[in-house]
Amino acid sequence: MQHYLIHQLAKKAQLPIDTVRFYEKKHLIIPSYRAENNYKYYDEATLKRLQFIKQCRGLDMSLAEIQQLIDLIKQPQQGCQVVDQMIEQHILQVEKNIAELISFQSQLQELRQSCSSNTTIDHCQILKNLGLSE
Structure with a gap:
């Protein structure tokens, strides 16, 4: 062995x-x-x-x-229904995570579109939209 x-x-x-x-x-x-x-x-x-x-x-x-x-x-010897249920719950959680990630992606794309790269930090729309401007 x-x-x-x-x-x-x-x-x-x-x-x-x-x-x-x-x-x-x-x-x-x-x-x-x-x-x-x-x-x-x-x-x-x-x-x-x-x-x-x-x-x-x-x-x-x-x-x-x-x-x-x-x-x-x-x-x-136990039935495998418990495993099936665990995997089903995990699938539901993964689907929820995917939906959240898609939402994050959309929000980030909107933020990115709000900014003009030719501006300065004090005029950055991304920072203003995130509430970080002074």
């Missing part, structure tokens, strides 16, 4: 070492064992868990959502 030191695990998972440490502090991963030299070693299951976490984070899932999924994995 393959075991990794934290820097090897991080490299294999393509994550910064600090990120691996953070996930360990959040109890999303745990070392397999601590050797006599006091180094922590991690196994293949931990690597797979890290890859799972990385993929979930790539989908903008929260650490709480990831922890829920990890907890559910430990109950293989």
Whole structure:
């Protein structure tokens, strides 16, 4: 069975070492064992868990959502409706975030159009529209 030191695990998972440490502090991963030299070693299951976490984070899932999924994995006989509901809630949140970002984009475009680049800061319409002019 393959075991990794934290820097090897991080490299294999393509994550910064600090990120691996953070996930360990959040109890999303745990070392397999601590050797006599006091180094922590991690196994293949931990690597797979890290890859799972990385993929979930790539989908903008929260650490709480990831922890829920990890907890559910430990109950293989439970129905997957819980997972379906979690993903549905996440989709709704992503849709809300997209709508907010589109709104931000429109507001920023309006601000950009209000400014003439040939003016000075004290006449900048962007700053005035943002309420920052003096």
